[in-house]
Amino acid sequence: MGAPPPPDRPRQSVKEAKMLPGRSKISVLVFLVPPLAVYAFAVLLPIVQSLFLSLFKWDGITDMKFVGLDNYVKMFTRDDVFWTSFGNAMGYLAICLVLQLGGALLVAGLLTTLRRGRELVKTLYLLPAVISTVAIAFLFQRIYSYEPTGLLNQVLEWVGLGSLAQPWLSNVDTVLAAVSVPEGWRFAGLYMLIVYAALLAVPKDLEEAATLDRANWWQIFWRIKFPYIRPVWITTTIMAATYALRGFDIPYLLTNGGPGQASELLTTYMYKTAFTHTDYGYASAISVFIVVECLVAVGLIYFLLRRKVD
Template sequence: MLPNRSRLSVLIFLVPPLLLYGVAVLLPIVQSLFLSFFSWDGISDMEFVGLTNYIHMFTGDTVFWHAFSNSLGYLVICLVLQLGGALIVASLLTSLRRGRNIVKTLYLLPAVISTVAIAFLFQRIYSIDPVGLLNQILGWVGLGNLERAWLSDINSVLAAVSIPEGWRFTGLYMLIIFAALLSVPQELEEAARLDGASRWQVFTKIRFPHIRPVWITTTIMATTYALRGFDIPYLLTNGGPGQSSELLTTYMYKTAFTSTNYGYASTMSVFIVVECLVAVGLIIFTLRRKDEA
């Protein structure tokens, strides 16, 4: 359908990034799939074990299932903070006339801050000795009985490591959703208001249906990033105390580089890839089915 010159232009611009994507993403996935059928410590000869790693992962590794449940909890908290917070802030920004750029910059700032800096920041916020910001605020408002070592308490540590990740990317998704909201035809909203529609009705009947494709894309981005979340939980707790904040990614990393069991770690990496693909399929199926209904 394109003239020859256009086809050549498309190839020139697409081939380099596709090659880079293949080398940086697809090749490691294929290598992980290959290694998952072997037992290998990184030094000695690889020993073919077939499906033994997969059988052990699904039937004989309780830590794996604990890490899997933690990953789902981590995902839920991140999605609530990132998508819920982004949608609320973006909706409020559409009615803000002054200082809009300042607010957008402030919300986007965490996304460009170093992960290590964010981890150190929240270590100080959660600290019990010396008393961190969170415990100080609880004391100021008369809730001192709730003060605790947030990163050492098994009842709070999963939420504590999830909140920094949710806070980190809220601004990025807010900008995406805000841009989508700006594309909503104003005449439709004005006509609905003249007909007596409330703000909630304008949002649910006009705004959100219009931005649904962007919402699907944003949900996929947030979900896959959360399922692959590693750096902040690892820096804050290293999966502890016990396995209270152990995620599939941190467990996979420690299996590979601490236990030097690269075959089994590759098996878990394959599971994470499949998990992300299944999550993307469920998101597309669910949201498009609602759209058709």
């Protein structure tokens, strides 16, 4: 990739110096308007449109009917499916975070102790991230399969836990975990990579000084390495959390929210409301809620992880 840019080059503080001399207003517009227009059309405008639509009742054919905040009132007070989906989305989020962040930290930490094969491990570990969700959903459907016996039930049988073998995707108690695991599996490598790169950047002399002082590995990790990688950890947590909150493909393809609503997430519920029941107003209200949820999650993560510095 060529030489990486030099780190920590001091940025010029004088404001005027940040502007190219000889630039004109028109040239700024020429460069700024095209990207902004595409972005506004496909990202910003839809946000505004969703806010607007969420105040109406509309099936796409008959006239739009203004209902004020009724969609939101219905969502919070009269819709059990909404709350079930919200609870499921939280469960999905928790499982993804544990698998991705916990896994990332564990594997990245182990990787730094290896002497050989680091590149190979990184490449192999990242492999699932390049596979489409449709392929992943198919793969896991076969892994969970009960009849004929899939990979998971076969392994359980071999290790003597054959009594646990079951149709994972049709049991209401296991289905949520079963649809969350593929999502966790898929991006585990990505977060591992990011955390690993951050761990490598921890100066060796800090670690050596601690080793001389007979700190054990846990102390070295928790007191030295982790504080050092905290900024990257915040970014990683935010990425993992927002990706998990918008998770859609795998539950939609594997179970379509079923059985019943056992694996319904807010995203799949919103999709069905919009494109199966063509209730655009209510679907928009749910998608506004999903955006707010993501923003709140980012704020919370930033606040919680940041504060521990003190």
